[in-house]
Amino acid sequence: MEWTPLVIRDGPLRIIGHGPDLASSIDGWPRPLSLAGLEARGPTPRLDSIARDERVATGYAVGPNGDVFVVVQAISPRSGWYDAAVQRRDDEDWRAVTVDTDPLLVDYYSVLFVRSGAVFGLLAHGPDANAIDLSSPAGAKQAERAMAQATTRFVRIAGSSTATTPSIPDNRALTDVRASANGTVHALATPPLGGERAQTLPEVLRWAPDANLPQRSRLPGLSSGEHLHLSTCGDEVIVFGDGRYLAREQREGWVKIPVELPNDEHLADAGDRIHSATCTPDGELWLALDHSTWGPRILLRRPPASKRWMVARVPALSEESISARPFIYEDGWVEAEFEGHYEFPRYDALAWADGRLWVLASFGPLEHPFRGVYSNIRRNVIYTVGEIEREPEIATPRYADWAVDSTGAQQVGGSCDPFWMVLDRTGRADVVDEAKRDALAELSSDPEVVELQLLYVGELDGRRELVLQAHAEDPRAAEELVRRVSEILGLELFADCRVRTPVEAIAEFRRL
Numbered sequence: 001m002e003w004t005p006l007v008i009r010d011g012p013l014r015i016i017g018h019g020p021d022l023a024s025s026i027d028g029w030p031r032p033l034s035l036a037g038l039e040a041r042g043p044t045p046r047l048d049s050i051a052r053d054e055r056v057a058t059g060y061a062v063g064p065n066g067d068v069f070v071v072v073q074a075i076s077p078r079s080g081w082y083d084a085a086v087q088r089r090d091d092e093d094w095r096a097v098t099v100d101t102d103p104l105l106v107d108y109y110s111v112l113f114v115r116s117g118a119v120f121g122l123l124a125h126g127p128d129a130n131a132i133d134l135s136s137p138a139g140a141k142q143a144e145r146a147m148a149q150a151t152t153r154f155v156r157i158a159g160s161s162t163a164t165t166p167s168i169p170d171n172r173a174l175t176d177v178r179a180s181a182n183g184t185v186h187a188l189a190t191p192p193l194g195g196e197r198a199q200t201l202p203e204v205l206r207w208a209p210d211a212n213l214p215q216r217s218r219l220p221g222l223s224s225g226e227h228l229h230l231s232t233c234g235d236e237v238i239v240f241g242d243g244r245y246l247a248r249e250q251r252e253g254w255v256k257i258p259v260e261l262p263n264d265e266h267l268a269d270a271g272d273r274i275h276s277a278t279c280t281p282d283g284e285l286w287l288a289l290d291h292s293t294w295g296p297r298i299l300l301r302r303p304p305a306s307k308r309w310m311v312a313r314v315p316a317l318s319e320e321s322i323s324a325r326p327f328i329y330e331d332g333w334v335e336a337e338f339e340g341h342y343e344f345p346r347y348d349a350l351a352w353a354d355g356r357l358w359v360l361a362s363f364g365p366l367e368h369p370f371r372g373v374y375s376n377i378r379r380n381v382i383y384t385v386g387e388i389e390r391e392p393e394i395a396t397p398r399y400a401d402w403a404v405d406s407t408g409a410q411q412v413g414g415s416c417d418p419f420w421m422v423l424d425r426t427g428r429a430d431v432v433d434e435a436k437r438d439a440l441a442e443l444s445s446d447p448e449v450v451e452l453q454l455l456y457v458g459e460l461d462g463r464r465e466l467v468l469q470a471h472a473e474d475p476r477a478a479e480e481l482v483r484r485v486s487e488i489l490g491l492e493l494f495a496d497c498r499v500r501t502p503v504e505a506i507a508e509f510r511r512l
Contacts, residue, residue: 002387003314003359006038009395010326013380015349015360016070017060018232019113020181022353024382025057026395030070032062034354038382038393059086059112063119064159069097071109071121086112086121086157099123099155104131104146113179116210118159120166122177125150166207166214175202178230178237183209186237186249188228202228204239204254219247221256233279233352240274240287248279257285259300264311270298278350278357280304286312286357288347296347299359314361314383316343327502328366328374332418332453332469335505336371338364338379345381357385416497418453420467421482423493427457427464429506432489437507439488440468444509452485452509458500467500 007013007024014025015033023030024038031037059071068089086097086109101107105125112121127134127143134140152173154166168174172189179185185207191200201222205214219239228241238248244259259274261267271290279285283304291297299312325337345361352358364378381392424431432440432455444452451471458467468485472478482495 001312001385003383003385004388004390005315005317005381005383005392006035006388006390007380007382007393007395008317009380010366011377011380013360013382013395014057015351015358015382016057018111018178018180021060021062021114022351022358023057023060025060025070030057030060030068032354033351033358035384035388037354059110059121061112061114061119063088063114064117067158069112069119069121069157071112085109088158097157099157101125102146102150104128104142105150111177111179112157113177113185114159115179115183115185116160116163118161118163119157120154120163121157122152122174123155124152164210164212167212169205169214169216172205174205175228176230178232180232180235180237182235184235184237185214186230186232187214188230188239204249217254219256220254221245221247227273229276231277231279231350234281236279238277238279238285240277242273244272244274244289246274246277246285246287258307259287259289260309261300262309262311266311267298269293275347276350278352280352280357286350288350294344294346297344299347313343314345314347314359314381317363317379317381325505326366326377326379327505328368328371328377329499332471333456333502334368334371334454335502335508336366336368336374338366346378348380359383418469418471419478419495419497420458420469420500421485421493421495422465422467423489423491424466425463427466427503429457429466429504431466431491432506436489440485440507441509443484443488452481454502454508455506456500456502457504457506458502460498460500464503465500466506470495 009026012026015022016025016030017023022033024033031040057070057072061069063069070087072085072087087094088097099107102125104127106128108124108126109121110124112119125147127147132139132143134143153168156163156165166185169189171191173192174187174189177185177187187205188202189205190202202219204217204219206217207214222245224242226242228239228245231238231240236248238246240246246257246259247254248257261270269292271292273290275288275290275296277285277287285302287300288296289298289300299314300309301312302309325335327333328336345363347359348362349360350358360380360382362378362380366374366377368374437455440452440455453469453471455468458465470481472481478495482493486493
């Protein structure tokens with residue numbers, strides 16, 4: 001089986017949406033999951049008002065008139081989730097979409113889908129810390145009253161006002177929602193947290209097109225309700241999860257599908273959790289199965305009209321793709337590399353779209369010899385089946401978004417850490433030859449020098465500069481370090497606090 005890598009990206013990359021609307025998501029910027037769509041460009045959702053380290057899109061739908069809707073969440077690895085706002089893109093730009101709700105609450109959207117000419121979203125709520133003093137007893141009671149009156153529900157976001165809104169049965173919480181191509185909506189439902197939830201297995205709710213009330217079905221052969229998920233492929237729906245549980249909806253109802261592993265030495269440590277699954281219109285099944293230790297490292301397929309599962313593998317990346325080293329910002333830029341075996345990727349998502357199978361695989365995680373492992377940052381690759389004569393797109397991260405305090409423009413006076421010495425404003429790396437780099441390395445080993453960190457070509461306001469990133473404890477130490485570097489290089493240089501986005505690393509200085 002031939003595979004082609006189409007997108008390579010260090011950092012957040014996802015496959016989002018369901019039914020006929022699937023997209024890749026880079027920093028909350030969706031592109032349709034198709035050969036033509038991956039080449040598309042468009043305006044980036046406006047999220048500058050949200051403090052973040054990363055942004056991701058978790059919901060995606062294309063409205064009846066072609067407008068694109070996304071749920072974009074801004075995430076901080078240190079602080080957690082910031083927001084879950086709906087953005088709409090028309091022919092001109094992205095615009096925020098709001099639904100009238102209690103001003104004391106924050107709205108959180110997850111899934112989006114289209115049916116009967118309207119775009120719907122699943123809306124939940126949380127107390128707004130900007131509107132209520134949650135630390136006071138009175139504020140806590142106010143938030144409790146507001147939350148008691150709010151309900152998680154489907155809401156119409158745009159489109160036909162006559163479209164029927166699906167209703168959620170009382171005493172049911174939805175754990176996963178998917179819409180198929182014909183407008184049918186499926187959801188996994190359990191009792192709310194607490195109470196009988198621990199003893200109750202999930203059921204499947206099914207809203208036919210234009211139906212307000214769902215049909216309710218039990219899943220066959222289900223012994224545990226933990227970690228179950230839905231997946232759609234065209235008009236088909238499958239359920240998968242723990243215990244290698246796999247079931248698909250057929251005309252006679254839900255049918256459990258055995259997952260019996262083939263004899264293969266690589267499956268000796270196979271786990272019991274199906275991480276993701278999809279199917280093709282001709283009945284072929286694909287799933288990513290957890291390794292007992294290393295996550296979803298096993299890719300399986302069952303051909304049409306067969307009951308035998310087979311192991312599949314995507315090819316390793318080229319040497320050039322493997323050797324490219326990314327940057328990471330943590331108290332200054334460092335250049336890192338990816339650890340692990342490139343012949344055994346992690347299979348993070350499977351999807352059927354645009355008449356072909358798509359696999360999101362990842363390699364890594366990122367590792368730095370001095371700063372340790374960045375377990376949440378991996379080299380992500382979108383593959384599709386088939387031999388396509390096209391070089392993969394290298395989707396460079398927006399490194400500036402990974403930096404903190406990147407807007408300061410003041411001159412260095414010990415008020416920023418790290419700081420940047422600008423050596424050349426044209427970005428020429430040859431102004432610091434090997435002999436001068438050796439002299440800088442010797443200076444960096446001097447215990448009286450606080451720290452030289454990274455010599456690199458960076459970008460600021462569209463202009464490339466050769467800069468030296470450094471650290472100093474106070475203004476006097478910063479001034480002395482700038483003076484000594486200037487003497488070594490024979491250059492007049494200046495320093496300030498503005499972060500230069502890295503383009504190319506020249507040398508890293510570090511005391512061992």
